[in-house]
Amino acid sequence: MKQIWIARDYSKCSGCRRCEIACSLKHEGEIWPEASRIRIFMLIPGIEVPHLCVQCPDYPCVEACPTNALSINKETSAVEVDKEKCIACGKCIDACPGKIPHMHPTKKHIIICNLCNGDPECVKVCQEGRWNALWTAPRPSGSLLSIKLYARTPQEITKDLARNIYGEEFEKEVK
């Protein structure tokens, strides 16, 4: 299997959140935005930020896990969560530069995007809608560190987008 990566263009996100619906249906069997592995943050209306795992080349979350509940899928490069082993300590969140992993809203385990085994549902609906905010691309093989640049918090990303879209006065508003 070719290693894929979910590429993203925040400025094109329509804020429709169909990715959240598709993801939660796939992984939870319900329409459940808070249990979606991809989450759209709208810290300022008009600036919607799809927030999901970037599969850092150094995997700080996997490193930080005290129970080996997190592992790397060799085929897809995605982080896999072993729900049985996960003790919901949140150390992976602390270790993630983008604070991307989050706790399942009702169950005691972490949730992280696993790339749907190479065929991500979020990308399918985004592509179906031709918004093209998300698309699958080959996992960059050269400078892997560039992927890591996407592991930022929604606040950080929103600040940059706010300046770009609305101007500097909006940048200050994101706390």
Place this chain on the structure above:
Amino acid sequence: MLYGYNGKFIEVDLSNEKISIEKIDEQILREYIGGRALASKILWDRLGNKWEEVDPLGPENLLLFLTGPLTGYFPGARICVSGKSPQSNGIVGSTVGGNFAMELRCAGYDGIIVSGEAKKPVYLFIKDDFIEIKDASHIWGKRGIDTIKILINETLKDLSNKWSWKGLWKDPGILYIGPAGENKSRIAAVMSKWSHAAGYGGYGGVMGSKKLKAVVVKGSNSLPPVANKEKVLSLIAEVCRVSIQEKDDWRRWGTGYGGYGVGADTSSEPIRNWQEEWHDNKSFGVDKFEERVWIKRYWGDDGCPTTCLKLSAIKDGEFKGAITDNPDYELQAYLGTNLGIFTPEGNVYVASVVDDLGLCGIQGGNVLGFAAELYQRGILTKKDLGIELEWGNPKAFAKLAEKIAYRKGIGNILAEGTYRAALKLSKRKKIDLMKYAVQSKGIAIGAHGIRSGLDYPPIIAYACSVQGGDHTSVAGLIREELWKCELSMLFADSGVVCSFNVFKLDWLWDFLEAVTGWNITKEEWYEKIAARVLAIQRALLLLGGPDIYWDPRIHDENPERFYEPLPSGPKKGKATDKEDFLKTKSEYYKTLGWDEYGIPTSETLNKLGLKDVDNVLQKIRNKIYSS
């Protein structure tokens, strides 16, 4: 088991700071579905016997935020805001998009019923089972953009402080009001995101009268279970497929693409307070916005495949800093052509000011146009207005909008909406100004004229609708077409779904059955459920009070302007045909089982199981038949 509903409603009494959870009987939900239909039931049951005395802007009014069983499932979530309308003194079901409805459903509720009046400004905060009335003195007085920024930051802080759930919290759903609502303007909207508005009805003013600045909700559960999941998912896929593949006009240009069609082809766009309905700037609705002011071409609310919203911002020049969505067709018309403004920048600027003040763009644009025509005719002067209110001057209209929102000077009268302003100013100027007021039963008419006969609203659309001038719920009986039948639009408002994603009418009933498991046929909806709701809405509209009452013999009528021949365009000379109107009106009444004045007959009401409504209407019948 109850499918498609949480079965729980939050009840908030602001006077006594009491919060409780109410369950509504399944039978009632089945008979009234949700949203606008359920609002009519709740309002009838709780306020019906004292309706005439209830001041819509007083503590005794109820403010309802209701979803429907389809909300969140049908692509494009909306919420229905209702109560006794300060515009019509009847009931209006006013819907708005945004992420609020989805959050509320995921928090475990189908709606919120607000009563009473807070002592000081408050906002309501809901996080699943945790519900709190919070102090809002720090945001009272703030405009829309500031309000929403503060509330998002504050809520995110609150969420991470109070709940040890690990990970980042996502932003909440927020409904709020701007200064116009705070100052109890009858044309204030309940707002969501930037510039999304539940404008018809004037419920922003009702929120303001209750000193309720906002409602903030964060839900962490899934949507309630449905009866036939497989069917629901295949229907969602079907709606999305058709919307994306076959409705590219909507996707690409939003409802604004109608600006070309309506302004040029159908000669039905308001120009300078409806003095004309056609203009030379044919392409105002499409390309002038796309390349010049849109910073986002596809913007949508939860689950929406069409994303017909656009986002506009002005980054330089005299209108720098203006932000609004789209503007959609209605606002291109009402805050553009209706004010003689034909530049996208000017239009976006006025729209952004109106949004930020929390005024309804349609009601606001209508009253601004009304005032400008009075200025044009020398009836209102600079002395009256404090402004040279020239057509096409965005700054002048923005200034007047400010005066309205803060009820300053002439703004205090105009904040009452076009109808009441016309009454007051007629008295003051000692001439009849109602002929310049383009409204129906206190509600400004949507930006689709009926004179040319080429646009969608039927000839009786506004005159006979229980929602007055509402262009999204026009009176008409062509059941096969959503936009020509109030009974079908009532379904969209009750479901509660975005009717812009309804490209096949059958989807609605298919969804209803798949979600709820109830076998409610289209016929049952039309003959019983919708007919019942329409009868209640009609009865309360005719009951009216306390300041204004409608006489169906006088007020089931088009605005005078619609009988003036169109002065320009390919349909020059065309006007509404009075005979055709009267004939269609009486057919409409007859089909609904209403008498010649549009009062539901005893027989009809008994058949619908509305004996109590019949008793109340007897009073109206006596009054009309004897005079």
